Every structure is written in C-alpha cells, then in structure tokens.
Amino acid sequence: MEGETVEVAGLKFTPYLSQSQIASRVGRVAAEIRSYYAGQELPILLCMLNGAFVFAADLLRALQMEVEIEFIRYSSYQGTASCGEVSEILGLRQPLRGKRVLVVEDIVDSGLTMARLMQELERQGAKEVRIAAMFTKPEAFRGNYTVHHVGEELPNRFVVGYGLDYNGLGRGLPELYIRTE
Ligand code: HPA
Ligand code: MG
Numbered sequence: 001m002e003g004e005t006v007e008v009a010g011l012k013f014t015p016y017l018s019q020s021q022i023a024s025r026v027g028r029v030a031a032e033i034r035s036y037y038a039g040q041e042l043p044i045l046l047c048m049l050n051g052a053f054v055f056a057a058d059l060l061r062a063l064q065m066e067v068e069i070e071f072i073r074y075s076s077y078q079g080t081a082s083c084g085e086v087s088e089i090l091g092l093r094q095p096l097r098g099k100r101v102l103v104v105e106d107i108v109d110s111g112l113t114m115a116r117l118m119q120e121l122e123r124q125g126a127k128e129v130r131i132a133a134m135f136t137k138p139e140a141f142r143g144n145y146t147v148h149h150v151g152e153e154l155p156n157r158f159v160v161g162y163g164l165d166y167n168g169l170g171r172g173l174p175e176l177y178i179r180t181e
Helices: 019-037 053-063 112-123
Strands: 006-008 011-017 044-048 069-078 085-090 100-108 128-136 149-153 176-179
Touching: 011 019, 019 053, 019 128, 019 149, 044 053, 053 069, 053 100, 069 112, 085 112, 100 112, 112 128
Parallel strands: 044 069, 044 100, 100 128, 128 149
Antiparallel strands: 006 011, 011 176, 069 085
C-alpha cells in the first residue's frame, strides 16, 4: 500500500486512493465530459469552493476544452424568522441565463447543498445544468437528481485529502484518506 496513516486535526486517516488512482479517475471523467459535449455548445464550469479547487484544476487541464471557469461559493444562512433560510451563490461574475453549466464539486455526500444550488441555477435561467463530482457517497445520498460524471463512489465514511478537509485541514494531501476505524 502506497503511503501511510496520517493525522489531520487530531483524527487518524488511512490511505484510500493513491495519486495515480485519482489521476486515472480524473482522466476517465474528462473523457466522458469531452464526449458528452463533443460538437456542441460548451458549458461554463462552476467550481464549488472551497473543496473542489483541487479537482477543478486537474479536470480543467485534463479536459483540453476551451471552457471558462468560475469559482463560486454557496452560502446558506438563517434569515429572520419570517423569511426563513436564505441561500445565495457568491462569486458569480456573469449571468447564467441561457447558458449550459457544468458544476464541478469535490464530493456529493447527502446532496442537499447541491440540490439547493441546482434550484438556484435553474431559477437564474441556466439552459442546462450537469454535475461532475470527484466523489459521491451513494449510501448517504438523499437527492432526487443525477450526478452525471463521478470519479469514484465511496463508502459512507469520512474522507480527507485531494481538496477535502477535516476542520479546515488536510486539503493539500495529494491522496485520498479515509477515517481509520
Ligand atoms: N470529508 C470532507 N468533507 C466532506 C465529506 C467528507 O467525507 N463529506 C461531505 N463533505
Ligand atoms: Mg464541497
């Protein structure tokens, strides 16, 4: 097994996917995306900060497509009791009306944040919204939408590395690590 157990913010993690395994997943996802959009209007990539910046950097270079990329952050905060929960996309510098959008996400876990984001993108008039997620956790997923391009399906356990954090740390680990049981 490549690599050793690491400790991130006091928790122990075991190697789960090596750099070369990750690179081959990214290459396969890029090939899927290229073939889906071949000969068609290309999407704008929306990289969901913070976690997706590592995957987005690798995916963009693997894609070899002339696409724009925007970096967004999804905020949801409690409004007043009368208006309830308000959510908003921060960082979007251009209108999405009539555009094709490919959301680039590090991990779709329960999928609830992504569900709200998709509603918001549709409300803004995006013509098509597709999702590329490096990781999913099918056992935790509660959404009723499709994640179109998936690097790797994970068991329902906590992971760090490759952009994913535990308490803000561990994003720079080049491999994916899973919490040691
Ligand atoms: N690790 C880090 N961040 C996450 C995870 C995880 O397993 N699931 C959703 N966000
Ligand atoms: Mg994320």
